[in-house]
Amino acid sequence: MNRRKIGIDLMGNENPPEILKAALRNHPLSKNADLVLFGAPEYQDDPHHYVATPEFIEMDESPLYALRRKKKASMSVGLRWLKANKIDAFISAGNTGAFVSSAKMILGNIPGILRPALLARMPTKKKPVTVLDVGANIQCTSTHLVQFAKMGAASCKILGIDNPTVGLLNIGSEPIKGTSELRLAYQALQNMPQSAFRFAGNIEGKSVFDGDVDVLVTDGFTGNIFLKTGEGIANLILDRFGEILSPGEYQGLTRKQPKTDSPSGFGIHPKIQDLASMLHYAEHPGALLVGVRGIVIKCHGYSTPAAFIKAAEGALELISV
Amino acid sequence: MNRRKIGIDLMGNENPPEILKAALRNHPLSKNADLVLFGAPEYQDDPHHYVATPEFIEMDESPLYALRRKKKASMSVGLRWLKANKIDAFISAGNTGAFVSSAKMILGNIPGILRPALLARMPTKKKPVTVLDVGANIQCTSTHLVQFAKMGAASCKILGIDNPTVGLLNIGSEPIKGTSELRLAYQALQNMPQSAFRFAGNIEGKSVFDGDVDVLVTDGFTGNIFLKTGEGIANLILDRFGEILSPGEYQGLTRKQPKTDSPSGFGIHPKIQDLASMLHYAEHPGALLVGVRGIVIKCHGYSTPAAFIKAAEGALELISV
Numbered sequence: 001m002n003r004r005k006i007g008i009d010l011m012g013n014e015n016p017p018e019i020l021k022a023a024l025r026n027h028p029l030s031k032n033a034d035l036v037l038f039g040a041p042e043y044q045d046d047p048h049h050y051v052a053t054p055e056f057i058e059m060d061e062s063p064l065y066a067l068r069r070k071k072k073a074s075m076s077v078g079l080r081w082l083k084a085n086k087i088d089a090f091i092s093a094g095n096t097g098a099f100v101s102s103a104k105m106i107l108g109n110i111p112g113i114l115r116p117a118l119l120a121r122m123p124t125k126k127k128p129v130t131v132l133d134v135g136a137n138i139q140c141t142s143t144h145l146v147q148f149a150k151m152g153a154a155s156c157k158i159l160g161i162d163n164p165t166v167g168l169l170n171i172g173s174e175p176i177k178g179t180s181e182l183r184l185a186y187q188a189l190q191n192m193p194q195s196a197f198r199f200a201g202n203i204e205g206k207s208v209f210d211g212d213v214d215v216l217v218t219d220g221f222t223g224n225i226f227l228k229t230g231e232g233i234a235n236l237i238l239d240r241f242g243e244i245l246s247p248g249e250y251q252g253l254t255r256k257q258p259k260t261d262s263p264s265g266f267g268i269h270p271k272i273q274d275l276a277s278m279l280h281y282a283e284h285p286g287a288l289l290v291g292v293r294g295i296v297i298k299c300h301g302y303s304t305p306a307a308f309i310k311a312a313e314g315a316l317e318l319i320s321v
Numbered sequence: 322m323n324r325r326k327i328g329i330d331l332m333g334n335e336n337p338p339e340i341l342k343a344a345l346r347n348h349p350l351s352k353n354a355d356l357v358l359f360g361a362p363e364y365q366d367d368p369h370h371y372v373a374t375p376e377f378i379e380m381d382e383s384p385l386y387a388l389r390r391k392k393k394a395s396m397s398v399g400l401r402w403l404k405a406n407k408i409d410a411f412i413s414a415g416n417t418g419a420f421v422s423s424a425k426m427i428l429g430n431i432p433g434i435l436r437p438a439l440l441a442r443m444p445t446k447k448k449p450v451t452v453l454d455v456g457a458n459i460q461c462t463s464t465h466l467v468q469f470a471k472m473g474a475a476s477c478k479i480l481g482i483d484n485p486t487v488g489l490l491n492i493g494s495e496p497i498k499g500t501s502e503l504r505l506a507y508q509a510l511q512n513m514p515q516s517a518f519r520f521a522g523n524i525e526g527k528s529v530f531d532g533d534v535d536v537l538v539t540d541g542f543t544g545n546i547f548l549k550t551g552e553g554i555a556n557l558i559l560d561r562f563g564e565i566l567s568p569g570e571y572q573g574l575t576r577k578q579p580k581t582d583s584p585s586g587f588g589i590h591p592k593i594q595d596l597a598s599m600l601h602y603a604e605h606p607g608a609l610l611v612g613v614r615g616i617v618i619k620c621h622g623y624s625t626p627a628a629f630i631k632a633a634e635g636a637l638e639l640i641s642v
Contacts, residue, residue: 060495096493125560135492138500171456171545172417174381179459179542205549209557221500222546224492228526229547230554236530237558239446 003034004319006312007087010039011056011074012094014302017043023305033316036087038074053077056094059301063097067105075099079106082294089295089315091286093303100136100289100298107292115144116291118220118298119155120227126211130155131169133220134227134287135298140219142184149189151290152215153197158321164214167203169222177202185217286311288318295319324355325640327633328408331360332377332395333415335623338364344626354637357408359395374398377415380622384418388426396420400427403615410616410636412607414624421457421610421619428613436465437612439541439619440476441548447532451476452490454541455548455608456619461540463505470510472611473536474518479642485535488524490543498523506538607632609639616640 008024010017017039024035025045034049041052053074057066070076075092079102082090092099096118104116117133132148133140140148149166156164168185170178175186182202189199200213205226208216218226286299286307295318297311329345331338338360345356346366355370362373374395378387391397396413400423403411413420417439425437438454453469454461461469470487477485489507491499496507503523510520521534526547529537539547607620607628616639618632 060497062497123557125557138492169546171459171542171549176381176383204553205546205551206553206556208550209553221492222543225490225526225543226546226550228492229529229550230526232525232527232530233551233554234558235527236444236446237555241562 004089004316005034005036005087006315007036007038007078007081007090008308008312009056009074009078009090009092009094010037010043011053012059012092012301013299015093015305020305020308021045024308027305027309029309029312033312035312036081038078038081040074051077051081057098059095061095061098063095063101066095066098067101073098076102076106079103079294079296082296083107088319089297089312091297091299091308091311091315093286093299093301093308096135096298099296103289103292103294103296107294107296110291110293113147113151113291115140115147116289117144117148117151118223118287119152119290120287122208122227122230124209124211127214129208129211129213129216131216131218131223131227132290133218134223135220136289137220139221140181142181142188145181145185145217145219146188146192147291148217149185149199149215150196152217155288155290156197156214158318161214163198165198165200165212166215166217167200167208167213169208169216169218169226170202170204172204173202173207175202181219286314288314325410325637326355326357326408327636328357328359328372328399328402328411329629329633330377330395330399330411330413330415331358331364332374333380333413333622334620336414336626341626341629342366345629348626348630350630350633354633356633357402359399359402361395372398372402378419380416382416382419384416384422387416387419388422394419397423397427400424400615400617403617404428409640410618410633412618412620412629412632412636414607414620414622414629417456417619420617424610424613424615424617428615428617431612431614434468434472434612436461436468437610438465438469438472439544439608440473440611441608443529443548443551445530445532448535450529450532450534450537452537452539452544452548453611454539454544456541456545457610458541460542461502463502463509466502466506466538466540467509467513468612469538470506470520470536471517473538476609476611477518477535479639482535484519486519486521486533487536487538488521488529488534490529490537490539490547491523491525493525494523496523502540607635609635 010020021043036049038051038053044050044052053072055070055073057070057073075094078090081087083106115137118136119132120134121128121130130152132152153164170182203213286297289296295315297315299307299311331341342364357370359372359374365371365373374393376391376394378391378394396415399411402408404427436458439457440453441455442449442451451473453473474485474487491503524534607618610617616636618636620628620632
């Protein structure tokens, strides 16, 4: 088997490119896979693992403008490398709108899929839940939502979940709740021959975390609010717990880097360790763009270098499926 | 000063009416205010504090149907008592759509307000944030959102906050983010002479909990998802902490009833006590329907009797303003 090549966009996120690059180069993962970085010429190091790109897309730039004018931006060049099979997966923490549009344009959609969606996994009281769309499509029709259900169910099968349950994120469980598109999606999902998945109806934001559905379907606006609200309230709670727990326990909860062999040997309760990694779900491994031809992962603009590594590890797993 | 009269709809929520009634009647609040209950004739006790209503609206009933056909439902009769000044405030945990529509129809809107909104307060790392709309209007135009900003700011002034900051819940901070209605609302709020409040721009779900805005404006669908997601993730975290904390501490976190003099005397850490009441925000004091003529409070369908009491206490405070 060839060594896997993971492309990473150094630019357009909140990390200084120099620091992000150093963290990636020094990580043990770079011994198991080729990390090909796409970024400004001034950061170029190893010419075999760095693609110098003269432009990059700003966080607040208009996606349409960026798409038309910045064909040499780091994210566009990376996606073209993916299209040409020069890399096996591509990761960016840049402008979401530009990234999704570029991926659709450069890679193309999987046949029959109208709208690719960003898919993330979140913790619940039981098994994790696959949520899509978490930000690719601000407004969605019922047809899009039904396709998200199918793509979410398919992604569960890759994970070994044979007959996944699918719910619609809504403000109440009754079929008449929510927007007209949600009501239509409810009807369509209910009337569908359910060989690929079981439709569990509408799920409220509160009930998602009980862990009774494998897939949660929503439009990209609501899904993004859902994901980030969870992160915000988790941070709030951790902040308060900082006043209750011992310093070592608190460090266990808030550390942003993956655990390394700690010489200081804080006595961190394993359950707190567990909780900490659960609550930092939003950082890693990023969201997978499903529905395009290729493995494309979007990280938050505020992702730490550790989150990029998690995304790269996730990409490696997907390549091996 | 006359004794205050708080109307409470016994019906259409998840509590058995008999049990809810007993909890309300036995609570010390009923010594300070008249609790007038609206419900089915079979539960009638004191005829001076009980209005027997032959109908009630089911949780999953179509609001339009209920409005047209069930004029003698407990919530409709209660709202007419409020209109006639026979009670000073009215509380229901029934069907949200029917309750909001009935309140608009029976009480009428405040002049100039197109859409009343449900207003709730949530905890943050600093001061609480006032969020509206949390469920009255599934779809909103920019004009509605701007009116919510004004009503939210006005409610802050009642609380003594002189120059409140107002943010728009969105998926990114840039003015171009989100739906077209959000972009229009952003422009309108930015161009408004800001004497009544300061516009802080778009706020992400993650940043709301930093506590930098006093008012968070959103449509009722997104706001409801936001509110319930916060509750869901808080429950998830408490569930995990149950495995870490001592039984006494855990009881402090999860108990649903307000603290009474506990003979068992568990050693609950005051910070945990504090966190617990913060995390149960969603239960109490319910959401205030702003923009109608009268004090109207909506509780969740799954509100405990304690949440009804909190709502009644909130109503009493508002009456005294």
